[in-house]
Amino acid sequence: MGDEKIKSIILAGGSGTRLWPLSREQFPKQFLKLGKTSLFQETFLRCLLVSDIPEIFVVTNESQKFFVSGQIEELGYDIPEENILIEPLGKNTLPAICFGMKMIQECFGKSTVGVFSSDHVLDKSAMGTIMGGEQLASEYLTIFGIVPKSPHTGYGYIKPAEVIGVGFRVSEFREKPALVEAKRYVKEGCLWNSGMFLFDTEVFFSELKRHAPGIFEAFGSSENMNDVYGSIPAISIDYGIIEKSRRVAVVRLNEKWSDLGNFDAMYDELGKDASLNAVYGCDDALINSEGNLIYSKPKKIVSLIDVKDMVVVDTPDALLVCPRSSSQKVKDVVISLKDMKDERAYIHETVYRPWGSYTILESSERHKIKNIMVMPEKRLSLQLHHHRSEHWVVVKGMASVQINGEEFFLRPGESTYIEGGVKHRLSNPGRIPLEIIEVQLGDSVDEEDIVRFDDEYGRMK
Secondary structure, three states: OOOOOOEEEEEEOOOOOOOOOOEEEOOOOOOEEEOOOOOHHHHHHHHHOOOOOOEEEEEEHHHHHHHHHHHHHHOOOOHHHHHHHEOOOOOOOOHHHHHHHHHHHHOOOOOOOEEEEEOEEEEEHHHHHOOOHHHOOOOOEEEEEEOOOOOOOOEEEEEEEEOOOOOEEEEEEEEEOOHHHHHHHOOOOOOEEEEEEEEHOOOHHHHHHOOOOHHHHHHHHHOOHHHHOOOOOOOHHHHHHHHHOOOOEEEEEOEEEEEEHHHHHHHOOOOOOOOOOEEEEOEEEEEEOOOOOOOOOOOOOEEEEEEOEEEEEEEEOOEEEEEEHHHHHHHHHHHHHHHOOOHHHOOEEEEEEEEEEEEEEOOOOOOEEEEEEEEOOOEEEEEEEOOOOEEEEEEOEEEEEEOOEEEEEOOOOOOOOOOOOOOOEEEOOOOOOOOEEEEEEEEOOOOOOOOEEEEOOOOOO
C-alpha cells in the first residue's frame, strides 16, 4: 500500500466501573485527566501519527459523544461529525469494531485499519511497530501482544508459534490465569493480549462471515443501527472471531503499556516519593506510610500514619479506601450502588455537557446550588422548567441571557431571576469561560424537569 496511511478506530464506550469514584458510568476513565490530557486524548494524538483526521473513527455512545467531540476540540482539531459513530446499545467489542470497519469500507474501500482502546497508556513509539504490521495484516487478523514485565493475573495471554513476517502465528489463547500459571506463561514466552488489532477490511469481513455469520448478515442487511444492534448478541472480538480463526498472527510490543484496569495499575503509572507513595492532586503529611496511592482535591491535606499499600481516593461525593491488592473489587461497589439506584454510580457532582460543565455545590429536595461553566461561544438550549425557578449570578465573564425572547447581558456581580414556566437561554458570547452561580428553588429540582425548544446538540428528544 506504499506510503498510504492506515485508518484508525478508537473504541470509546467504556462503563467507568473499575476506577470508581474517579470514573463513573457517564464519565468513564478514558476521559479522566491525570495530567494535561486524558487517556482518550492521548489515544487520539497517537492515531494522528498513523492516520489523517478524516481517517479516524470513534465508536462511542449517546451519553459520551460530547466528551469525544469536546476533548478533540480541546486539542485544536475538528473531527467530522460523521466520524463519531454512536452505538444505540453497548454490545461489547465485536459489534463496535464491525460498525467502524463497515464505515471505513464504505468511505475508503479496501483499507488497513488499526483498532485501539481509548483508555490505554502506550508509548507513541509503539505506533511505528503497529504500522510495520501492515503487510502481515493483508493475510492475517493481526493482534499486538505485550512483552510481560512480570507475571500478571489480570490479562489474557497469547502463545506465539512459528515466525511469519514481522510476527508469529498464534498457537493458543489463554484466559486470565492464577499467579502460578501466569509465571509459567511468562517463562514459555507468552504475551499479554493488549486488545489492539490491525485488520485488512477484506480479511476481517471474510473471517466475520465464516465465524459470526449472524453479525455479518446484520451489518450487511441494514443501514439502521437500531435494527442491527437489536438483532445481534453482545460478544467480544476475541470470542466472536479471533479465538476461532486460523488466520491470526501476533506482533510483539516491547513498549510501555497499561490498560489502567484498576487502582493498582494506576499506582504503577504515577510518580512516587521516596517511600513509594503515589500522591495526586492533594498535599500530604505521611508518617511511616509507604506504597500507598492517594488521590484527593487540591489544597486538601491527606495524612496517613502507619499505613501501607492502600488506596485512598477522595472525591466531593465519595470516599474509597481499600488495599491496593483488592482494587479489582471496586466494580462490586458500583454494582451495589446500581442495585440501590444510587446516582453516584453514574455521575459526579461535576457533570459535563457539550457546552461546558456544572458542579453541584449543595442540594435538597427543594433547592439546588450549582456552579456553571459555559465555554466560549457556546450556549445552552432554549428551555423552560415547570417545577422550579432559577436565580443566576455571574462570577466571571460575560453572560448573554434570553428570557421570553428578550436578550440582555450580565457582567460579574450582576444577576437575574427566571420564573418557572418561562422560556430562557444562557449563552457565552465572549472568549473566556463564563462562570455563574445558579440557585434553583421549587417543588422539584430534578434534571429531568427540562423542556427544550431549540438545541444545537441534538438533545430535543
